[in-house]
Amino acid sequence: MxxxxxxxxxxxxxxxxxxxxxxxxxxxxxAESPYYLISGEPVREAALAKGITVLSAKDVTWNLPGAIGGKTYVLSDSSGTTVTVSTQSFDSAEFRDTAVQLYHSFPVGRGKPVGSLVVVGQHLVYVTPADSAILEQIAPLLRQNTSP
CATH class of the missing domain: 1.20.5 (Single alpha-helices involved in coiled-coils or other helix-helix interfaces)
Structure with a gap:
């Protein structure tokens, strides 16, 4: 040896x-985001608080286990910038976290969408495009909802 x-x-x-x-x-x-129930529509409330116009809102349910419904919003700010924001509520932390893991399992450009995913209580919030000025404006208000 x-x-x-x-x-x-x-x-x-x-x-x-x-x-x-x-x-x-x-x-x-x-850090794991805690699962808790938030009443109302956090995205609509954050947008209206920041003076962002909600152009449209429609009900949608993502085809994922545990998804119980959400909204797809089209938002516009004073400069005319528009973004699409989709939310989905889940009936348990396990289903919500599985959806987050699924989102992160795809590499960029190979099936992974180009938006930004945010966890707010029982909701997943997906914003397209991810680098939007509107997301920067409403993100602080959404973060206020990240603790029970």
Missing amino acids: TAYTRLEIGLAIFLVAMFLIPCALIIFVS
């Missing part, structure tokens, strides 16, 4: 660290 050199031991420690550090960051940085 040969003794391992310092270089080999250092390389082994480096490889293990390169695997464990990202895993630890994911575990410690990502």
Whole structure:
């Protein structure tokens, strides 16, 4: 048997660290969003509070387990920018979290939509496009609803 050199031991420690550090960051940085019921329509309320016009709203139910209904809104701000915002309510945290995992399982450009997904209580809120100024305006009000 040969003794391992310092270089080999250092390389082994480096490889293990390169695997464990990202895993630890994911575990410690990502916080689970609590599941709780929010009454009303948080997106409509946030939009109206920020002076954003709701051009249309229609009922929709996503084809996912546990989805119990939501709305698709078309919002417009004073500069004429429009975005589509879809919400969906889920009957349990497990179904809501499964939908989030499904969304993140697709790589960008290969089936993954180009919008932004936000968790608000029992709702998932999906905004297209993700870099919209309207999302920046309503996001702080939606974040206020992220704790029971």
